[in-house]
Amino acid sequence: MSTAAAKESTAPQTFTGLILRDKEPENLEFAFATLRSFITPNEQFFVRSHFPVPKLDAPSWRLGVEGLVDRPVELTYDELLKMKTRTLAATIECAGNNRIFLSPKLEGLQWELGAVGTAEWTGVPLAAVLERAGVQPGAVEVIFEGADSGRLAKPPSPGNIHYAHSIPLTKAFTSDVLLVHTMNGEPLTPAHGFPLRAVVPGWYGMASVKWLKRLVLVDRPFRGYFKSADYTYWEQRQGLPTQLLPVTENEVKAQIARPAPREIVAADSIYRMHGAAWAGEAHVTEVLVSTDGGATWEKANLLGDAVPHAWRLWEFHWRTPATPGRGTLLARAMDSRGRVQPMQRDPHRGSYVISHVVPIEVEVSGRLGGGGAEPFAI
Ligand SMILES: Nc1nc2c(c(=O)[nH]1)N[C@H]1C(S)=C(S)[C@@H](COP(=O)(O)O)O[C@H]1N2
Numbered sequence: 001m002s003t004a005a006a007k008e009s010t011a012p013q014t015f016t017g018l019i020l021r022d023k024e025p026e027n028l029e030f031a032f033a034t035l036r037s038f039i040t041p042n043e044q045f046f047v048r049s050h051f052p053v054p055k056l057d058a059p060s061w062r063l064g065v066e067g068l069v070d071r072p073v074e075l076t077y078d079e080l081l082k083m084k085t086r087t088l089a090a091t092i093e094c095a096g097n098n099r100i101f102l103s104p105k106l107e108g109l110q111w112e113l114g115a116v117g118t119a120e121w122t123g124v125p126l127a128a129v130l131e132r133a134g135v136q137p138g139a140v141e142v143i144f145e146g147a148d149s150g151r152l153a154k155p156p157s158p159g160n161i162h163y164a165h166s167i168p169l170t171k172a173f174t175s176d177v178l179l180v181h182t183m184n185g186e187p188l189t190p191a192h193g194f195p196l197r198a199v200v201p202g203w204y205g206m207a208s209v210k211w212l213k214r215l216v217l218v219d220r221p222f223r224g225y226f227k228s229a230d231y232t233y234w235e236q237r238q239g240l241p242t243q244l245l246p247v248t249e250n251e252v253k254a255q256i257a258r259p260a261p262r263e264i265v266a267a268d269s270i271y272r273m274h275g276a277a278w279a280g281e282a283h284v285t286e287v288l289v290s291t292d293g294g295a296t297w298e299k300a301n302l303l304g305d306a307v308p309h310a311w312r313l314w315e316f317h318w319r320t321p322a323t324p325g326r327g328t329l330l331a332r333a334m335d336s337r338g339r340v341q342p343m344q345r346d347p348h349r350g351s352y353v354i355s356h357v358v359p360i361e362v363e364v365s366g367r368l369g370g371g372g373a374e375p376f377a378i
């Protein structure tokens with residue numbers, strides 16, 4: 001037999017790829033129906049990039065800390081790796097997740113359920129880096145500037161700009177905001193922000209700036225493109241849209257992983273439904289499931305332990321109807337702040353923060369046996 005004979009490989013039992021939402025720049029969605037564990041493997045973690053991935057190499061890369069600081073600092077990759085690290089699990093959800101469910105259709109990437117994932121992030125607390133530079137009293141925000149850039153055509157066009165976002169110092173000095181170099185135990189991949197990215201737990205993904213280049217301390221809220229022209233919504237007062245506000249913290253939300261939209265499930269059987277729920281800076285206290293289109297609700301089992309800033313997996317054993325036909329499944333979360341996931345879309349949120357309960361339509365079939373997703377590890 002030839003020594004060159006390649007090992008025969010078989011397709012894995014479960015889908016491990018990503019769904020392509022845009023080719024250039026590459027934007028990839030996690031196939032949410034394949035949710036099987038609390039941690040999303042790196043190869044399945046969604047990718048959201050506005051510009052092409054910048055080519056950065058660790059030896060020449062630097063992180064600058066500038067603006068209202070006592071001493072501007074420049075840190076190398078090796079210096080950052082030597083600093084004391086903190087590791088935590090956090091969920092990142094893109095503010096455009098679920099956009100495909102909106103009607104009428106809105107501009108932007110048509111994410112279904114998978115512009116969300118949970119990783120174990122390791123990095124240096126942002127506070128430690130800010131302390132090295134010494135933050136001056138007048139500073140109120142830190143701007144994260146990415147190394148990626150491009151031209152945005154939509155008027156009024158800012159021309160060629162870098163991706164940038166900011167957080168207030170009150171958030172920046174909380175211990176969970178990290179400058180991350182390691183994702184699920186591996187160095188960041190280029191798509192996820194190598195060599196260094198911010199992770200801002202509890203906030204929508206746009207604040208977790210990848211390919212960090214500079215931290216800039218400023219004395220008034222940053223109103224750059226991605227905090228004024230994009231990632232904003234109209235605040236309503238007395239029935240008037242009074243000002244454009246930036247998208248910040250995650251809302252409370254539950255999603256159904258299985259059944260998937262239009263999945264065919266067996267009639268007259270027990271189907272193990274499962275999914276995840278998250279609540280940004282709060283924690284999920286309850287997930288309710290309706291299998292009759294919202295007429296009645298029952299409690300789902302919350303799995304594992306509550307982890308701050310991370311999703312909570314849940315399951316529900318559904319006795320499927322005896323008669324074949326269309327079924328509508330709903331999941332609804334509540335959190336420790338008393339927030340209840342809304343049933344209806346708030347039209348004032350524009351094309352972001354799509355957090356209302358999304359009905360999942362399934363087909364109940366008399367021709368199938370069994371049903372439900374395999375149990376998974378927490
Ligand atoms: N530099 C930079 N950082 C960025 C972005 C970007 O386009 N450029 N996209 C943001 C958005 S909108 C999201 S949802 C998250 C996605 O992180 P991921 O690609 O690692 O999943 O990165 C954020 N950080």
Ligand SMILES: [Mo]
Nearest residue numbers: 094095205206
């Ligand atoms: Mo995003």
